[in-house]
Amino acid sequence: MTANNNSHEQQYVLETHNLDIYYGSFKAVTDVNMKVERNKITAIIGPSGCGKSTLLRAFNRMNELFAGTSIRGRVMFDGEDIYARDVDPVEVRYRIGMVFQKPNPFPKSIYENIAWTARIHGYKGNMNELVENSLRQAALWDEVKDKLQQSGLSLSGGQQQRLCIARAISIKPEVILMDEPASALDPIATLKIEELMQELKKNYTITIVTHNMQQAARVSDYTAMMMLSGEGERSGTVIEFDETNRIFTIPKDKRTEDYVTGRFG
């Protein structure tokens, strides 16, 4: 990806245009048009199986790691199509980081989790400093500074997830995608992650998939409501996309209203 031709920064970091996502011949996500604004948190909510995670993984081309997935339409990152032929998916994932539902630190030491990530991208600077800064930004430093050589897997679930966030931000991505990052955590660990997201938003653009509507309402600036529709109710799409407080207070779509007020189904 070359630097953007326009010298001014785009307001929208990610944009999708008529995005369809297929698993083989099955169309899992239909016709998504949404924009992710810089330094904001955009939440994607909706019932299980409506394609939220699939959509999120389309933003950094993680879907391709599963055999048989393909897309139609376009995903623009800083105004450029990340699915263009000359774009290396590895670079997309380098610039658009990801945090997964289940904490997945590498089975290496806490230090190595971050150092390895930095090293593969050719980081030559002061590694100790980078590790410390990343852990500090992820609000994990004070808890692990005395045991950096212990395994990342020895931490609690919430700490592991923050280690994954530290790992993701250590290579300074422009966007962080979070796929239900707190769904495997208890309320206290969840709260910590949410506070952390508010902190990270100053420097990063965050897109989060969540099942938890309160979480979306608490942390996000914009919310995309997804639901199965079209294609005989088997393919997911974004039925409403707006500022979060509008989605939760004055939704335009009846289905959104039913879902956010708990009257769904």
Next chain:
Amino acid sequence: MKEKTIVQGFANNLDARNRKGVIWHVIFQASTVVGILALIALMLNVINSAFGYVAYEARVDPDSLAVDGTALEEQSKEQLVALLQSTLSSGAYNKLDNEKPFVDRSREEVFQLVVERIIRPQVVEVWNLWPSLTQPDEIRATVTKDHPETELDFVSWLTYDFVTRPQTSEPFTAGVRTAILGSLWTILFTILLAFPIGVGAAIYLEEYASDNWLNRIIQTNINNLAGVPSIVYGILGLAIFVRTLEPLTSGEVFGLVDPTTANGRTVLSAGLTLGLLVLPIIIINAQEAIRAVPRSLRNASFGVGATKWQTVWSHVLPNALPGILTGTILAVSRAIGETAPLVVVGASTAISFDPDSPFSKFTTLPIQIYQWTSRPQDEFQSLAAASILVLLVLLLSLNASAVLLRNRFSRRF
């Protein structure tokens, strides 16, 4: 506990379910016991043959070989050499001298030769361990009655000398050193061929190959190859390594042997043949191990912008390594015990010098065992039993070192 009120449509059948569980439990336990009994029977059978009484007679009485009142055991090396020279035909003597000049041989070696060539103890009768322990008196009585001139000794066929001596045709001086070294050389080339290629193929098939009909055919064929009888691999090895690649496997292209006598029936051919034999097993096991690396770990690596190679090298392989090594251990154990393909490839049955290069002629322990068990004399059955014990120990120690290696690698963070 008070019994639960029966809900309509449900039966209170907990007792029946538990009984069924107990029955299956017993069946599974019985299967295990059968396996263990079979193993014990095998070991007892081997041990039974490897030790026991032996009645033997010397063809030449050692006492008659005393010179000037010096008993044979106390004679110097020079006296023993002179004895050999005077007793053996000059042809036989010169042959021995050519194999290794007498000047270079130690006194022990020369004494061995005297025993082998002149005294030539001959086995009259062999008893197994069980009768030797339970009825020694009957054995002694029989020997005194039937073969009064023989000596009766309780021997262990498995001795330090047995392990360190080369093969001979005399049961008392036969050893398995050449066979052990042959097995080790062979297995070395097997591992050198099969491990890197097997792991490489597994990585390709699991990580890089796309799911199309060609790769599915390749996969199916690898699975089938793992079940091909080993003798077929022997024929393949004979055709490819022994015949077609003879200049290479005999060492001719390296200028190591005379082209007119070059022979592809070498340690190298045998090792490569066994390598082909275990290759599918190693590939399949390595694939399993690679597949077992959790998807979340790959996601983590790709998610931070690692390339496929970085992911494979830093995460997939280290995590799959214990499994890959386990599969390799199993495969190599199989290769060590293989006999049939080596018979076809041309293992020598009688060979008295150590293999010392990839281009040596060779025999291996299973070949040696096979050859001894096919002889009618009881003493060779005992030698075979002793070699089986050696083979088992070799196998167990190779496995143990491989397991240690694996545990080192699997000490995860």
